[in-house]
Amino acid sequence: MTDVPKASELSEILREMCTQIAEAAPEGWLRATANGFADKQDVGLAGVSYRLAASDEHAVEVDLRRGLRQAYRVSGASEQGLSIELTVDASGRFEAVTGLGVSRLSHPKRGFMYVLKPETLPPNPGDEQEKPVNPTPAGDPEEAVRLLREYLGRRAELLCGMLDDPSGILPAPLPPSRLEEVESRLNVALPADLRALYGVADGDGQVGLFGRMSWWMDTSGVAAVHGGDRHWAPRHWRDRPFAPFRPFVHDADPPGTVRRSVDRRGWIPFVIGTDGNYLAVDMDPASGGRPGQVIRIGSGYYHGPTYVADSVTALLRRYVDALARGDHRIGEDGDLWIDVPEPHKGAGTHLQTLRVTEDDEANLQLARQAPFLRAVELSRCRSADLTALREAPVETLDIDLKTIDLAPLAGHPTLRAVTLTTPHPVDLGTLRTLPRLEGLDLSRASTHGIRAIAELKGLLYLALRYEQWQELWAYTDRMPALAAAFLAGKVPYDKVADWTAQLNVRIVDRRPTAQQIHHGHR
Structure with missing residues (x-):
């Protein structure tokens, strides 16, 4: 729980930021909103948007970086990033919603992870297994x-x-x-x-x-x-x-x-x-x-x-x-x-991971005789016929191919996580038919039909590039109830702030707790 002195100090910092917003407001404004993001390395602001009396929107650049740095320091966010949403009324009332959960990740996968629902973790496969016969x-x-x-x-x-x-x-x-x-x-x-x-x-x-x-x-x-x-x-x-x-x-x-x-x-x-x-x-x-x-x-x-x-x-x-x-x-x-031998050395006698690399046409025929196959990794291959995976109990699929056709996997009953890497557009329509799909990484793929993601009701984790997120939001307001999201690439902080704000609006049930909401008058 947030301690009282820190909460009071944070509220005062947010109040000062709201005063800055009001002082920079154009004539006839009614309300202003701003979204910011800060971590131990930098800060970002998506800009301040003012709603005018004539129902017009007017964007103004307001330098809130100092306040964002102070808010991050006072919040105790540590390794987590701090996202801030400010709403300021011309009457003098303001409201600020702060949230933890944005983490900058560096090599080998550069980008930002936003944990939206920390209590919602991927299902544990062990929970689905039966009790012992004996x-x-x-x-x-x-x-x-x-x-x-x-x-x-x-x-x-x-x-x-x-x-x-x-x-x-x-x-x-x-x-x-x-x-x-x-x-x-x-x-x-x-x-x-x-x-x-x-x-x-x-x-x-x-x-x-x-x-x-x-x-x-x-x-x-x-x-x-x-x-x-x-x-x-x-x-x-x-x-x-x-x-x-x-x-x-x-x-x-x-x-x-x-x-x-x-x-x-x-x-x-x-x-x-x-x-x-x-x-x-x-x-x-x-x-x-x-x-x-x-x-x-x-x-x-x-x-x-x-x-x-x-x-x-x-x-x-x-x-x-x-x-x-x-x-x-x-x-x-x-x-x-x-020298005490152990008769069983893990999964050595049963094929559970199939890796194929640097083949012109990836050969997946081994999957037809692999009743315990759980993961398939294809890298630096030109193409692959995924038909052989229809009957295999594959759960994770990591494909790096010149061209990818997902159609043979339609309705696959066990596939849970898919990562695609390809320079040529891949049709995502088949993803709608996967009943267990919970993780999807398209951050290194060229895609079309990205609006299909909106229909993936069980999706918990999604990784995209900034332009892919923008494309998805342009097509639909609907989003899966993600528990965590990933923004791939070296992204400017103003875009990170915009991304976190969009996720909050489109995914998170915005009913902040007493530790997250600050309000008052300037």
């Missing part, structure tokens, strides 16, 4: 404890008896009452096998039982990570500025075991790696998974998690078996390296 955990708490003790014993033998007493190398067990408190904080129950392990030791004290550069966290660490910001999971449009619309998430291998999400509240990290990634127990699996299965998540898994084992018990068994086979070595520093 809801019983695969882990066994008694076996898990036995395996842990066997594992520690084998480690002790290999390291010359240094670790012969498990209680000497591991933290003390966690009392059951304390574990219940932790689970209450998590708001998710731990699987029984991991719970039993915490009854032996509260983590590994950074011994690295689950990998030389990884540590089994104590329960305080588990609760802190689980309830923290979970930095690997984008929760805002600006968390992924150069890929703002990414509904595509890989399916794990085996398919259908892990939900197609980047993060879920039912995923509880319990091992942290120095690379910023985690082993987590999955208490919210997909139809082919089991509660308590182990997955890898983190910043290195932005395309989705990987499946590791059906339980912590099974993971421990792999470590014990590896030591029994002799799949290990001891480093000069005394560290134990254990």
Whole structure:
């Protein structure tokens, strides 16, 4: 909530700007409107428009840059830009609406993003998957404890008896009452096998039982990570500025075991790696998974998690078996390296992304035998027949072709995000027939039939060049209820101000909150 001193200071700055507008007004004016934009680099003003008594409109250049800079500084907009709309009556009354949400983005995609509805994010594909067919955990708490003790014993033998007493190398067990408190904080129950392990030791004290550069966290660490910001999971449009619309998430291998999400509240990290990634127990699996299965998540898994084992018990068994086979070595520093194979390495055995580049005619026939194909990328090809994609469950399509014909994709049931790059005009009419289309980037495309965008009712994100936005608005007053918009290119700030003002008028329900509206008399 805006604090009172800042709100008062901002209102005074806006009042001074309105006084400037009134002083520059022509004879017979009734009302004036102005739209401005400011961020940490510059300011822009779309001009001041005066309505005269004869119902004429008269534009006047009024230098409000100083006020815009001051308003931005006082507003606390930080990395976000500040948009301002001023309305001044000849009677002396004024109203100002301020809003945050405009961000300047630079390389590799220069332009401005305007987040219109920050609470409206792209749908999560994992939410659409079915619950597990077998809801019983695969882990066994008694076996898990036995395996842990066997594992520690084998480690002790290999390291010359240094670790012969498990209680000497591991933290003390966690009392059951304390574990219940932790689970209450998590708001998710731990699987029984991991719970039993915490009854032996509260983590590994950074011994690295689950990998030389990884540590089994104590329960305080588990609760802190689980309830923290979970930095690997984008929760805002600006968390992924150069890929703002990414509904595509890989399916794990085996398919259908892990939900197609980047993060879920039912995923509880319990091992942290120095690379910023985690082993987590999955208490919210997909139809082919089991509660308590182990997955890898983190910043290195932005395309989705990987499946590791059906339980912590099974993971421990792999470590014990590896030591029994002799799949290990001891480093000069005394560290134990254990070669623990993971049978599933992500999406390697199932084609989920098809990339074709620098072909005269892009060959898409592989798509006909790819039941898990989710993303197609075509770059620097002359043309492509998209017919082969009709039956594939493709969700994202990124096409860079000399010529593009979208007609074969008419009615495609799963296509969610489309990016087009082409020097020759592409007919957008087919987009009307895509029931799931939620993201569209035409900023590097030549198009005709741009008014078709107005009929894309489910569209959440749209990226266009300034002249494309102008063309769209010239054809229609109707607009999809966008959650975020992108203005591509190196655009003058006066045009940015005009663009934000147009979006507010055409898309946003203009009923500002008490923190956004300022009014009074000059």
